[in-house]
Amino acid sequence: MAKAKSNSRRQPHRQSGGALLRGYFAHHWATLRQSVSRLWADRLQSSLTAVVVAIAMTLPAALYLTVENIAALAPPLEQPARLSVYAEVAASGAQLAALRSQLAARPEVAAVDYISADQALAELAASASFATALDQLPSNPLPALYELTLNLSMLTAAEPAAGQPIVAQQLEALRAELAALPAVAEVELDSLWLQRLQAIIELAKQLLAGLALVLLLGVVVVIGNTVKMAIDHRREEIVVVKLVGGTDAYVRRPFIYAGALYGLVGAALALAALWLATAVLNAGVTDLARLYQSQFVLRGPTSVEALLLLATGIGVGVVAAYFAVADQLRAIAPN
Amino acid sequence: MIRFDTVSKRYVGGSEALSGVDFALAGGEMAFLTGHSGAGKSTLLKLLMVMERPSIGAVLVNGHNVGRLAARQIPYYRRQLGVVFQDHQLLTDRSVFDNVALPLQVSGERTSEVAKRVRAALAAVGLAGYESKRPLSLSGGEQQRVGIARAVVHKPRILLADEPTGNLDPELSAEIMALFKRFQESGVAVLVATHDVELIRQVNCRVLHLDHGRLLEGGIDG
Structure with missing residues (x-):
């Protein structure tokens, strides 16, 4: 490429800068x-x-x-995450008490709401349509439930895997950990569906x-x-x-x-x-x-x-x- | 003003359109460029317009080797030329005014200045008052004169014409030639490619005769 020579830009006629600019916009x-x-x-x-x-x-x-x-x-994910921990139906009172203190001692757990099997049955019986059906049962089939409110900031970081929200991974890890505790039947992550939707x-x-x-x-x-x-x-x-x-x-x-x-x-x-x-x-x-x-x-x-x-x-x-x-x-x- | 220095042009995979052409044309000089069709007249003009570049040799205009111009410099070089085409190349979808104004518009000339110069150019070719007409409503001679007005509206110092009288009767041809003469007298270098022998005989000026790409007559060595 040859250099542009200034004299190659010959205008046919000398014009002031302003006139040129006006001409440019007009064009x-x-x-x-x-x-x-x-x-x-x-x-x-x-x-x-x-x-x-x-x-x-x-x-x-x-x-x-x-x-x-x-x-x-x-709904926004910012609301406190909750976990539902279902005890085994056959768990004894001592086992339940031990589980409760184990759960409450964890740093990630902000609060534990305990719903006993009897409470759960009473709540269910309050719905009129179930009352007669429940009377037929020989024993209470419902498990005791611990509803945990989590403190998300206390979740310990797991190995962060690429592409996944870290919180979701940590919640899943916590869920698995709690499910392995003695006398625990099942742990449900309430916000899991939200995570999936996200x-x-x-x-x-x-x-x-x-x-x-x-x-x-x-x-x-x-x-x-x-x-x-x-x-x-x-x-x-x-x-x-x-x-x-x-x-x-x-x-x-x-x-x-x-x-x-x-x-x-x-x-x-x-x-x-x-x-x-x-x-x-x-x-x-x-x-x-x-x-x-x-x-x-x-x-x-x-x-x-x-x-x-x-x-x-x-x-x-x-x-x-x-x-x-x-x-x-x-x-x-x-x- | 124009100088060809042993210029040859060979097209890709084809014949040699020009070979070893040497000539010079001064400002205020007019010359005819003649030869059979295919002798290289159009190629020579294309080299001057930088539509083609020479294979060998140099085309010098005002001392600049125009064959070496960078692509972005070519438009500014072309603004120094006026070109009249055989088929006048008028844009049929615009008025006579807009056609003549084109060379001024591309260089960003002020609107008021454009109007003044276009009227002057049209008057110079005897078409005053034709501004708002459409090219297709004009006769062949008038169209060609519009083409000439467009070629001179920006006061070029070099005027090139390719068979400008090709489709015109002798009387109109003579008128066009008289116009070219006037521009020559005002200091413009005029080069007219034509095979109209009759015309050349009428107008007394230099003749460059091309034959199979060679300049046989009128060049630097005679």
Whole structure:
């Protein structure tokens, strides 16, 4: 590459910096207006492209919102973790007392609530439908239960395995440890299902990222292809512009604007579809939520997310157009 | 202003389009470039426009070896040239004004200055008042004159023309040549590629004759 010589930048006419800058913005504005009117002149092709872009952007965005809504529905994990320790039904009073003091002595355990077998039976009998059935039983089939409230900060760190939340691992380790104690029949981790849900949500987010990437690549191809067709139509014009001294940037500009507009319009359509879908679904969702005594409402894209989607559309459109034009510019470069 | 120094151009896998071409053209000088079709006229013009680069030798414009220009410098070099094409290469989807304004717009000229210069260029080729017309509504001669206005609107010091009278009748051709003469007289170096022998006879100026890529007449060595 030869160095750019200052005298090779000959302007046909001396201009002040301010005038040049004004000319530059005026040119950008004129180019943008031209690009809009070109897209409008070719409405059918333009709208087809925009719709395909919209579909490709709606899919991952809708999935994202689904995951976000499910995540919002799940109760937060910050609440104190609880463990239910079920004693063996045959355990003696002395064994139970020993188990209780063993559990209470552990540093991870903040509090122990004891529900004896008799208490559990009485609670169950209080439900009218069970009363007669329980009377038939020769002995109390229910185990004694210790409900432990855990102090999460006291959990001892196990070997951290990659990719798993440490807390979940430690809880699982504690559960196994307690289950091995004498007179213990079973230990249930109350928050385990929550952990699992969180893990599923995490996985869904990763899948989503992959899908979004693939679909965005699709958007690049669709916009790139449309811009390429526009370039083919205007090949002569590009050659003329190049021959009268237009820079690559000058040639590129209208196509970059076209790509950005396709991306912008596609993203705007996707956004409209998402808002519409949220509004329509919410009618049913609020009814369903009321049955579960929940105030849950589906949320659509927030304004930040909306802006992000629009920006992504523009960005992808610009990248697609850039590559499409670069190809053509190389084809008419001198040998 | 223009100097070819033993320039040869061989296309990839093909014949030698130019071989050992030597000539110089000064500012304010006008020359015809003639020869049978395929003699290398277009290649010579393409080398000057840096649409092609020479295989051997140097194309010097104002002392700069333009065959060595980096890709990003080429646009700025081309702004010093005015080029008239045989098929005038007007953009049919814009007005005459926008066509003529193109060389000024690509260099970021101020809008008010553009309007002034475009009107002046159109007046110079006898098309004052044609600004808002569409190229396709004009006659062949008028279209070619729009092409010339576009080639001179930015006041280039070198004017290249490739078969500018190819599709025109003798009377219109003579008019176009008179226009070129006027630019030459104002100090522009004018190089006109043509095979119109009649035209060459009418206009008294230097002739560079190409034959199978060799300059037989009008070069540095005669």
